[in-house]
Amino acid sequence: MERLIYLDNAATTKTAPEVVEAMLPYFTEHFGNPSSVYGFAAANKEVITRQREIIADTLGAKSNEIYFTAGGSESDNWALIATAEAYASKGKHLITSKIEHHAILHTCEYLEKKGFEVTYLDVDENGIVDLEQLKSAIREDTILISIMYANNEIGTIQPIREIGAIAHEHGILFHTDAVQAFGQVPINVDEDQIDMLSASGHKLNGPKGIGFLYIRKGVKIRSFIHGGAQERRRRAGTENVPGIVGFGKAVERAVSTMEARTKKERELRDYLIERIEKEIPYCRLNGDRTKRLPNNVNFSFRFIEGESLLIMLDMKGICASSGSACTSGSLDPSHVLLAIGLPHEIAHGSLRMTLSEETTKEDLDYVVENLKEIVSNLRSMSPLYEDFVKKQK
Template structure:
């Protein structure tokens, strides 16, 4: 096996060297607790402030609106649970979509058991939310709309500005899970009327175990972790100073390179899709062709099991996935692919490949060459494919 070709950057990314270097002093040199009052601890406090400023700048937000968490899942949980508690006097209705990350969907299930009414809006065949259905779902009891900025499996980018406008016109809070979109597409929270936004550091070459929730000033939301006065009394616990430092550097780095990096990713992405579509028969590209994350390719191969495909790709040093890393242990087909109308047998044959700034044309050409061999081999052992070809040749 030659070099590893890593095409699972939607699951996690490699921590950038400059991010690691920025973090190191805060493990052993500037290790003071930022809540302490002596000068030595002030170094840690200053580092947190800088990280908050770096992230706020990417969003066009105020630094006081950035609250650090342990990651995207915590941020999603906080946004939904705390809004439900804080706005009970107004209502108990939350609107989301059928293709959200499980951090949203499972939180909604939890809230339903506690009296929340949840509407799960449909998406079209490309995974784009149906705006008319979303607006019709709003009632006087609606307190929150939560729609992900871009889907983690098929890469489709939602009409966030339009959703934000609808929410604002109806006096409803708007939260977006931007874990996949942050620093992959430009985001301005004011232009999009976003009230809350979730993100996670390890998706943008930052460290794991750090995320943030943007909460617009004036949004009445409850504390999520009770204890000390950290994060302006909304999320207690000694701050993850090295993680915050690393996230800030990663955000500044990714924001500065966004245009050049994503232009390159789009070119490689489109080349990969073109070769797969033209050289492998009975393939379906999942997700919107245009309104799509720069680095996302999701395809379904008819008459092929996704798990077998992944194992055989791994033999060549190619790392990919069949969907969300959070559900990789599940034998059920992707809820996202089912929501866009794929039948079970085709959804089971899905492959997600997500690029990074290090991915080259040579890498994806090697991947396609191996895919052609693997798909042909797996289909040669499929009775369903044999029957299909017999019917085609009649």
């Protein structure tokens, strides 16, 4: 393949060279188990503490409120299940939205089987939660509201600060899945009144297999993984020292580059959106036009199948997706696109492209030229498109 243009950074990002460099010594030279008492190994406990401080500072949190996990899905599971168990005597009602990541939705389904009740909020055509509906959904027995910071498919950013205020006004805990937002937008847990927050390393040029759950001091949720005293007795298992070091380095890098990086991404994002809307007919931008992640572009193209589009783009060296990488094996249309009101046949023709700091205008010009040709070719084979054109005449 002569050319590779990677536009699936919402699925995962390339680990930055300086992150890899920071991690390497902890595989070979400083390989000790942080729980061991001798100095050679115990030094790694200090290293972990330093990474906790780096991450906490980014969020306006305290270092002892950061708990390392294996990734965003574990953090989401922990936040919901442990909260449900710990606060069951107060109530058994949770509130979330219909466009959450499946790590939230499937965990809610699990809790429903355990006797909990879950309200799934609707979203508008741009994917934004209705705050009045949220207020109306709150009950005496509501113990948790979990709304994602930004959607992984359509990039829409939720009114998190307002949601946090509503939750706290009613004495309800507030969790947000910030896997896509962390490192892309500024977040302050106190200003946003967030009690728990999930994040993952590989979404911001860090390593895979490492994440964290922020748990505000005073939130009484239990351990999720049992067996040892690690993570202040809340998450057993030998710490992933190289992963934690890599995550800390990736967070430092993301924070220091955020302003310039996201400014460039927004400019390229808007350029790509403008070209597609002008040059490819019968397409729809999914997600809010302005309240969206800096690097997210999601379109639905009428009269085509998204799977065919992805395959043909891949043949041109262009990596994109039709939605979440966690559901790429599914033939069902995106639950997010259905929730914002798209009919099945249009939701099936969706394409998500997520940019990075390495994406160039030339890359996007190449993508648009190929996209125009591919969409035109696929439509030429579609009887639905043929009927549509005849009716237009």
